[in-house]
Amino acid sequence: MNSTIETILNHRSIRDFEDKLLSDEQIITIINCAQAASTSSFIQAYSIIGVNDVEKKKELAQLSGNQSYVEKNGHFFVFCADFHRHDVVSEMEDVDLEPALESTERFMIGLIDATIAAQNAALAAESMGLGICYIGGIRNNLEAVCDVLQTPKRVIPLFGLAVGYPKTITGQKPRLPFTNVYHENVYQQDHKHYTKQLEQYNETITEYYQERTNGARKDTWTAQMANMLKEPKRMYMKKFVEEKGFNKR
Amino acid sequence: MNSTIETILNHRSIRDFEDKLLSDEQIITIINCAQAASTSSFIQAYSIIGVNDVEKKKELAQLSGNQSYVEKNGHFFVFCADFHRHDVVSEMEDVDLEPALESTERFMIGLIDATIAAQNAALAAESMGLGICYIGGIRNNLEAVCDVLQTPKRVIPLFGLAVGYPKTITGQKPRLPFTNVYHENVYQQDHKHYTKQLEQYNETITEYYQERTNGARKDTWTAQMANMLKEPKRMYMKKFVEEKGFNKR
Known part of the structure; x- marks a missing residue:
């Protein structure tokens, strides 16, 4: 590297x-x-x-x-x-x-x-x-x-x-799964798979916040995004x- | 460096x-x-x-x-x-x-x-x-x-x-003059000075093209931009x- x-x-x-x-x-x-x-x-x-x-x-x-x-x-x-x-x-x-x-x-x-x-x-x-x-x-x-x-x-x-x-x-905050961001030749639209990727990412983010706050912060990426975007700014x-x-x- | x-x-x-x-x-x-x-x-x-x-x-x-x-x-x-x-x-x-x-x-x-x-x-x-x-x-x-x-x-x-x-x-093509791109604290709007900077940059770009084409290409940056933008794309x-x-x- x-x-x-x-x-x-x-x-x-x-x-x-x-x-x-x-x-x-x-x-x-x-x-x-x-x-x-x-x-x-x-x-x-x-x-x-x-x-x-x-x-x-x-x-x-x-x-x-x-x-x-x-x-x-x-x-x-x-x-x-x-x-x-x-x-x-x-x-x-x-x-x-x-x-x-x-x-x-x-x-x-x-x-x-x-x-x-x-x-x-x-x-x-x-x-x-x-x-x-x-x-x-x-x-x-x-x-x-x-x-x-x-x-x-x-x-x-x-x-x-x-x-x-x-x-x-x-x-450093963990990023979205590689294959959720990077597609080969065509955009992967399989809805079930796509949702599953975000659910897995939610687990990663929950762990990240739990570790950093000694268990105090319970948050997922999708909840964080929904919360931020529900009131347009x-x-x-x-x-x-x-x-x-x-x-x- | x-x-x-x-x-x-x-x-x-x-x-x-x-x-x-x-x-x-x-x-x-x-x-x-x-x-x-x-x-x-x-x-x-x-x-x-x-x-x-x-x-x-x-x-x-x-x-x-x-x-x-x-x-x-x-x-x-x-x-x-x-x-x-x-x-x-x-x-x-x-x-x-x-x-x-x-x-x-x-x-x-x-x-x-x-x-x-x-x-x-x-x-x-x-x-x-x-x-x-x-x-x-x-x-x-x-x-x-x-x-x-x-x-x-x-x-x-x-x-x-x-x-x-x-x-x-x-x-490498020469870039716009440093002080045309970088301003300190406020945007420098002095029109005469601003125009002069672009005229000087035109000279730089003309020299650049002349050198690269053995004098064949006569172009300035402002002419190139005007030419590109006059027909909206x-x-x-x-x-x-x-x-x-x-x-x-």
């Missing part, structure tokens, strides 16, 4: 960081790694906003549901889908690009490009001995996040990435992304 | 592979790495379909715009946003999850989760000396791709990942993803 694969397999989200900032050199390496990623047809439809301003971090932490590690970390990155750049291209080249930029296809490309870049950044950080945690919580209130970061139209902050020196290192999103000029046609 | 960062910075897309298949062990390692990635609230909203069937690869290559490397590679992976699993959860737990699963927020999570996993897979492959190429071309005709892969409702193939032993290794996508049960509310 090579050291890249070791780094990848050793991943866990870190939510407790030492009080130590990243150096400029570390930040530059992380961004260089993000930029080295694949990008759809060379479109590079993303931007990254690095936040070190103490007040801004505090605001973002509050907006993300009072997650302390959004405020207390070595550096906080926000990854955005970005077609503002292509609005500027439209002006420079005097061509109307709006129908393309407003399409669901381009919305998907913005998400994919930003996320490929983000995972490169995450792994670069982890390979340097730093810890990371993706912060979907910034999507609780994107309008306010856009105000804090002063993003223009056609830019959507997608998630944060808290990076820093790990203080508390947690365990962030239902402002459809309107919000359309207002920002995405996903409209 | 550690070897993970070396692997990341050394990335180039490979479009010409040796006639040699990946071993089962390599495939398992790649999928294990994909699964080790971060996932939004443990939701694991993706699936991966590995394609080695010769006929299926041929069909996918045709559907992707006759890209030979979709057919000729060491293994072809298709990464999907997947909430079919959560439809099964809904049944198992007897809770209505449809309002959440149909939301734009969850559509975004499916895209983000699948892409984080994919980039782990890509880097794992590259760290083993293999080459990779993301294939957005499968989105030319997703209905037909779904037929080939027999995916159920609430599953959207997002992109392919061709993996194999590199035969021809190409150069894949405009069936909005309706398609809605019909698959995503991005509806």
Whole structure:
């Protein structure tokens, strides 16, 4: 096993960081790694906003549901889908690009490009001995996040990435069964088999929580998912992304 | 520089592979790495379909715009946003999850989760000396791709990942200027400065193409983007993803 694969397999989200900032050199390496990623047809439809301003971090932490590690970390990155750049291209080249930029296809490309870049950044950080945690919580209130970061139209902050020196290192949660996630040639739809896989996974997850909490937490994956999804969250999103000029046609 | 960062910075897309298949062990390692990635609230909203069937690869290559490397590679992976699993959860737990699963927020999570996993897979492959190429071309005709892969409702193939032993290794295209992509604390919107950055980048890209083609290709990044985006592509996508049960509310 090579050291890249070791780094990848050793991943866990870190939510407790030492009080130590990243150096400029570390930040530059992380961004260089993000930029080295694949990008759809060379479109590079993303931007990254690095936040070190103490007040801004505090605001973002509050907006993300009072997650302390959004405020207390070595550096906080926000990854955005970005077609503002292509609005500027439209002006420079005097061509109307709006129908393309407003399409669901381009919305998907913005998400994919930003996320490929983000995972490169995450792994670069982890390979340097730093810890990371993706912060979907910034999507609780994107309008306010856009105000804090002063993003223009056609830019959507997608998630944060808290990076820093790990203080508390947690365990790794067992993933879904291999054959539930990986299919060969066609998607395996046998309903009985599929349900059975999830039941077995439930047992694995129950054991995991029991061990970690000395028997206190009784939970399964399917119950956890049902509980999380029964009340839909962030239902402002459809309107919000359309207002920002995405996903409209 | 550690070897993970070396692997990341050394990335180039490979479009010409040796006639040699990946071993089962390599495939398992790649999928294990994909699964080790971060996932939004443990939701694991993706699936991966590995394609080695010769006929299926041929069909996918045709559907992707006759890209030979979709057919000729060491293994072809298709990464999907997947909430079919959560439809099964809904049944198992007897809770209505449809309002959440149909939301734009969850559509975004499916895209983000699948892409984080994919980039782990890509880097794992590259760290083993293999080459990779993301294939957005499968989105030319997703209905037909779904037929080939027999995916159920609430599953959207997002992109392919061709993996194999590199035969021809190409150069690396220069990326957007660092400060155009990376902002500190707030998004830098100074229009004049922003335009100037893109003009400078155009010069870099022109030089790059001139050198590679002995002066034959005269192109800039902004012209290339304008040319690509002036005719909107894949405009069936909005309706398609809605019909698959995503991005509806």
